[in-house]
């Protein structure tokens with residue numbers, strides 16, 4: 650048995666209090682498995698929810714968290730880690746069949762963040778309405794990693810974005826990144842969006858905040874439009890006004906990328922990864938990074954990841 654460094658949780662609770670860096674025993678790879686040295690893994694909101702015990706899919710306790718990441722095989726091949734690998738570790742064994750090879754040209758840090766957020770952005774923009782060049786997409790939490798991917802993908806395809814944020818200082822950065830309009834969250838948001846799109850403007854809104862923000866962006870949709878909820882950063886429940894259902898026929902849908910992967914055929918998954926790798930290699934998809942921490946600094950990394958007003962992801966260098 651080899652010993653490797655890993656973040657281990659014994660219980661759920663305050664993330665920085667329950668996540669500890671220690672040593673775990675790593676058996677030799679079983680038949681059909683291969684050894685992967687983990688290079689990078691981000692701290693996503695889902696990881697925070699896993700540590701808190703609030704995410705529907707989480708490791709058995711004691712367990713190693715880390716929803717996604719990228720690693721290197723002993724022959725030097727770069728790979729995406731499979732679901733449920735537990736990425737916050739120096740190394741692990743993975744079924745060979747579950748590994749996705751990362752082509753040359755995709756930086757390993759970016760590869761480590763492709764499976765969840767960019768995939769979510771791409772699938773949501775494809776699966777709910779058929780967008781034509783010039784169409785509007787409304788989103789809140791526009792400064793998030795998913796939000797920035799939505800801006801990048803929309804710009805690439807010629808769709809226009811209305812981006813809702815909770816602070817003005819980020820407006821120049823998102824505008825430079827390709828946002829068509831950036832609006833500040835508040836009571837006038839629905840009217841502010843209508844002033845840009847007209848009452849029949851947008852057919853899709855992407856919601857990662859919940860509460861009043863979701864109600865406001867849903868209210869700005871064209872009749873028959875769709876609001877897709879994929880996150881709940883405010884931790885506030887949705888409030889659905891009767892009129893938006895009765896008179897506007899707004900569809901309230903949800904999206905979870907884990908379910909997308911479970912339902913997708915191997916060919917659909919391969920096509921998604923090929924598209925993500927191509928966009929990342931060309932720099933069309935790029936997730937900003939604010940800081941990189943070693944596994945030993947897990948408490949600081951978790952505290953930093955939960956700080957508001959970040960300008961990029963917090964990622965762990967695992968080996």
Ligand SMILES: NC(=O)c1ccc[n+]([C@@H]2O[C@H](COP(=O)([O-])OP(=O)(O)OC[C@H]3O[C@@H](n4cnc5c(N)ncnc54)[C@H](OP(=O)(O)O)[C@@H]3O)[C@@H](O)[C@H]2O)c1
Nearest residue numbers: 694769792793794795879880881882883904905906957958
């Ligand atoms: N359903 C799925 O399959 C799926 C997949 C991927 C992600 N997600 C969800 O998508 C969301 C974004 O994930 P991410 O990794 O892109 O996030 P991220 O890069 O860590 O960014 C978090 C964002 O949330 C904003 N925020 C935090 N608290 C907020 C609040 N109370 N009200 C409004 N905005 C708030 C932050 O705004 P500031 O910049 O102003 O601090 C920041 O823009 C999360 O809820 C995540 O769980 C869901």
